[in-house]
Amino acid sequence: MINLIHIKNDLKQVFRDPVMSILMLAPLLIVVVFKLLIFFLFPFIATKFNFEFSLYYQYLMAGILILISGMLGIVIGFMMLDDKDGNIAELMAVTPLGRSGYLVNRLSFSSILCFIYSIIAIYVLNVIDVPFYTILLLSLLSAIYSIIIGLLIFSGADDKVKGLTFAKGLNMLGIFAFSDLFALNWFSILSLIFPTYWITRIIESPHSVSAFLIGTSIHIIWLSYLIYRYLSKK
Amino acid sequence: MRLINAIWSDIKFQIKQGFYLVYLIITIMYLIILSMLPENVLTIALPLVVFSDPSVLGLFFIGGIILLEKSQGVLMVMVVSPLRTQEYILAKAISLALVSAIAAIAITALSPINNVNWFLLILSTILTAGLFTLSGIMINAGCNNVNQYMVKTIPYMLLFVLPSFSLLGFEYSYLFTVVPSVAALRLLLGAYHGIIWYEALGLTLYLLLMNYIFFRYSVKIFENKIVYQD
Numbered sequence: 001m002i003n004l005i006h007i008k009n010d011l012k013q014v015f016r017d018p019v020m021s022i023l024m025l026a027p028l029l030i031v032v033v034f035k036l037l038i039f040f041l042f043p044f045i046a047t048k049f050n051f052e053f054s055l056y057y058q059y060l061m062a063g064i065l066i067l068i069s070g071m072l073g074i075v076i077g078f079m080m081l082d083d084k085d086g087n088i089a090e091l092m093a094v095t096p097l098g099r100s101g102y103l104v105n106r107l108s109f110s111s112i113l114c115f116i117y118s119i120i121a122i123y124v125l126n127v128i129d130v131p132f133y134t135i136l137l138l139s140l141l142s143a144i145y146s147i148i149i150g151l152l153i154f155s156g157a158d159d160k161v162k163g164l165t166f167a168k169g170l171n172m173l174g175i176f177a178f179s180d181l182f183a184l185n186w187f188s189i190l191s192l193i194f195p196t197y198w199i200t201r202i203i204e205s206p207h208s209v210s211a212f213l214i215g216t217s218i219h220i221i222w223l224s225y226l227i228y229r230y231l232s233k234k
Numbered sequence: 235m236r237l238i239n240a241i242w243s244d245i246k247f248q249i250k251q252g253f254y255l256v257y258l259i260i261t262i263m264y265l266i267i268l269s270m271l272p273e274n275v276l277t278i279a280l281p282l283v284v285f286s287d288p289s290v291l292g293l294f295f296i297g298g299i300i301l302l303e304k305s306q307g308v309l310m311v312m313v314v315s316p317l318r319t320q321e322y323i324l325a326k327a328i329s330l331a332l333v334s335a336i337a338a339i340a341i342t343a344l345s346p347i348n349n350v351n352w353f354l355l356i357l358s359t360i361l362t363a364g365l366f367t368l369s370g371i372m373i374n375a376g377c378n379n380v381n382q383y384m385v386k387t388i389p390y391m392l393l394f395v396l397p398s399f400s401l402l403g404f405e406y407s408y409l410f411t412v413v414p415s416v417a418a419l420r421l422l423l424g425a426y427h428g429i430i431w432y433e434a435l436g437l438t439l440y441l442l443l444m445n446y447i448f449f450r451y452s453v454k455i456f457e458n459k460i461v462y463q464d
Contacts, residue, residue: 022385078380085305160305160380161251164298168291169256172263182270 023075027068027117031124034064038127057127062177062200064121069114069142070174073149074167076110080154081163100231107150111143118142130206137212138202144219145195151226155233195219236317240325248329253295257337260287261344268345280345281426285419288337289359292330292367293391297383299326300374300460309461319453319461327367327449334363347426354425354434361441362418368448369394375459411437414444 042053053060083089083106092102118139122128130138149170157163177200179191191197198215205211248254264283271279303309312322338359342350373390377383398419400410410416421429421437 020381023381075381082379082381160298160302161295164295164380165252165256168294169252169259172260175263175267182266184266187266 020075020079024072024113027071027114028120030064030067030071031117031121034060035125038125054127056181058203059178059181059200061122061125061128062196062203063174064125065118065138065142065199066145066174066177066196068117068121069146070149070171072110072114072117073146074153074170076106076146076150077153077157077167078160078163080106080150081157081160084154085160103227103230107147110146110150114146115139115143128203128206130203134202134206137216138199141195141199141202141215141219144223145199148195148219148222148226151223151230155226155230193218195222237321237325240317240321241329244325244329245332247299248333253333254336257288257291257333261337261340264341265344268341273346276345276347277426280342280347281419281423284338284341284355284359285362285422288334288341289362289418289422290366291334291337292327292363293370293373293387295330296326296367296370297374297377297387298380300371301377301380301383304460313461319457320449323368323371323449323453323456326371327364330367331360331363335359349426349428351425351428354421354429357438358418358421358425358441361438361445362415362422364445365414365418365441365448366394368445368452371452371460372448372455375455411440414441414448417441417444 038053045051046053080089083092089099089102093099097105116139119135122130122135122138152170153163153166157166173194173196175196176191176194177196179188179197180200182188195215195218198211198218201211202208202215264287268276268280268283300309312319335356338355339352342355369390370387373386374383377386394413394415397410397413397416400407400416401419401423411420417437417440421434421441423429424434424437
């Protein structure tokens with residue numbers, strides 16, 4: 001019940017503040033922009049420069065999913081940093097909600113949105129041919145990735161500036177989704193430990209059980225470590 | 235002397251906050267990406283990378299820096315200290331431009347590209363960084379948190395970025411050079427592709443003037459809207 005009230009309050013906080021509303025709805029705008037690019041710009045580039053974008057659609061889809069989850073993760077990370085600055089996080093820790101309850105509420109909010117937006121993005125862009133269960137898994141992994149980003153910012157940064165530095169650096173994690181394009185052996189091997197790589201891998205092999213299992217495990221390992229780090233921090 | 239001390243303390247703050255470390259990582263990532271590009275694409279991609287990331291980093295970071303210093307009470311202390319607002323803002327712009335210039339030099343020097351005009355590269359990066367950092371200070375007025383700041387930067391970024399497409403070239407497209415970001419990008423491209431000396435001089439003088447105007451305006455906004463919050 002407390003959780004529900006808190007989530008309701010979060011929703012109110014977000015939609016009363018026009019800035020937060022914009023940030024939360026921004027991923028949908030990204031989807032629309034990319035749909036327009038696919039319709040108008042890509043055919044133009046294909047005819048003008050003889051470059052076929054459709055060969056790289058799996059990377060495009062992975063990039064968009066990572067962009068959406070990264071964006072929501074950063075927004076929620078900064079929301080939590082603001083809570084930290086305003087001592088709201090400490091205040092929540094002494095309520096029946098507790099430290100973990102506060103974390104669950106804040107992060108579930110962005111991850112649920114991310115899950116929904118990912119499904120919308122895959123269906124609206126319609127550039128990859130994957131079964132429904134793969135769409136669900138990709139959306140779930142994107143949701144977990146948004147939590148990972150939010151937690152990395154919140155637990156790694158002491159203040160807003162460090163948060164921005166983290167956000168800047170974390171954007172670079174997206175590059176691992178494209179590691180196969182670089183044909184660098186060491187870089188491809190390094191990519192295996194990063195969640196973003198597995199988003200592309202699952203899109204490329206939508207029926208591969210091993211890709212599903214390893215990809216999900218990598219996401220869960222990152223998530224578990226970050227939650228453990230947060231809860232064990234005094 | 236006060237200005238030098240302020241710049242030095244800003245640089246130390248930026249090192250402590252990990253700016254240099256994060257840009258080292260970003261530089262490595264860009265080098266990996268750029269190394270995969272054929273030479274004819276690289277000559278276009280490299281200036282765009284330098285323009286779109288290192289040169290505009292000030293806009294990204296200045297919002298957080300001012301919000302943090304506001305919440306820590308640094309701005310209140312500054313009011314009663316001998317440090318003038320002009321010096322405070324100049325120190326921020328110079329120290330962030332230094333990170334921009336170092337990142338731009340590193341990315342360019344380690345990329346397989348020849349015939350770079352290093353003087354123009356450094357000059358254009360510093361002038362662009364100045365413009366974006368000073369814009370960030372103006373945008374910051376009225377913001378209470380980083381999320382608000384990020385949203386407020388979007389229209390300004392569009393205003394700076396969209397006219398840059400005029401460099402693709404069409405009738406009267408040179409008129410868009412009046413937009414400071416377009417002038418900055420032209421000068422930066424000149425550092426890589428060559429530019430007639432009088433065009434480079436004209437663009438430099440124009441960017442210096444724009445930096446001065448942005449500086450005066452950001453000092454005014456900073457004092458009225460951020461420090462005293464009228």
